[in-house]
Amino acid sequence: MDVTTKPQTDLLRSRLFRWVTCILTQAICSLLEDPMNKLILPVAIFVSVILTGKIAEHYGLEGSWKIGLLCLVAAAVQIAVTRFQRYQRQKAQL
Secondary structure, three states, rough: OOHHHHHHHHHHHHHHHHHHHHHHHHHHHHHHHHHHHHHHHHHHHHHHHHHHHHHHHHOOHHHHHHHHHHHHHHHHHHHHHHHHHHHHHHHOOO
């Protein structure tokens, strides 16, 4: 038996090593998922505001009414997407 392989084997089997590996794996996975999660909110707001703007133009809304409606839609979409993402994170942690 080679002396150099025994300490490595013990290290790979240790609880601390497995715990650190698990934490690093979770950190890497979260880094890979974050860019997609960060893009969801701006895209959702952009699409919803564009659609709301087109609908407001169709019904003849102008000026402050149209801007107010667009702000309300953007706020509602931000709240909805944030709650959905928080729910998905909590569900994944269970």
